[in-house]
Amino acid sequence: MAKTYDYLFKLLLIGDSGVGKTCLLFRFSEDAFNTTFISTIGIDFKIRTVDLDGKRIKLQIWDTAGQERFRTITTAYYRGAMGIMLVYDITNEKSFDNIRNWIRNIEENASADVERMVLGNKCDMNDQRQVSKERGEKVGGAC
Incomplete structure (x- = not known):
């Protein structure tokens, strides 16, 4: 069977549980939005x-699942990734603070040349924002 693409890129979505990684993926892949929260189990x-x-x-x-109990499973998937998107919830300060821990996970488990991107999610809930755009951009620039 002939391949139907010129390039294949493996990308990861990582971040705390509940930040909207699955919703981002579903919107990008299916162009749909699901309002029901179901926590990802494993990957x-x-x-x-x-x-x-x-x-x-x-x-x-x-x-990837954001819960600590799945961390050893999900970090195995860092290998071979060409890009990693670190996702935080702009309405949840703790999810933003934990970006540092996720960066450390990348440094320990991914290749040194992996591309990184920080995504502030749930921007439609700007009235509940706890993390300023400037703070998000600053962390993104240091990542």
Whole structure:
């Protein structure tokens, strides 16, 4: 069977439980939004193929569980990742503070050249914002 893409990228979504990693993934892969919260058990993934500059790029996006009890399972998936998206909830200060711990996990378990991106999620709830845009950008620049 011939492959139907030019490039394959493995990407991870990491962050505390409840920050919206699964919703981000579902919106990107299915263009839908699910209002029901169901905590990810272990790890899940979706695939989406996009066209960019005349190339077909297959994105394999892994959604990791945020709970501590799944940490040893999910860190095994850091290996081979080309990009890691660290997600925090702008309405939850603790999820933002924990970004430092997630960065440490990346440094311990991922390749040194992995691309990183910090995503402040739940921006539609700006009236409940606890983390300023400036603070988020500062952490993103240091990541």
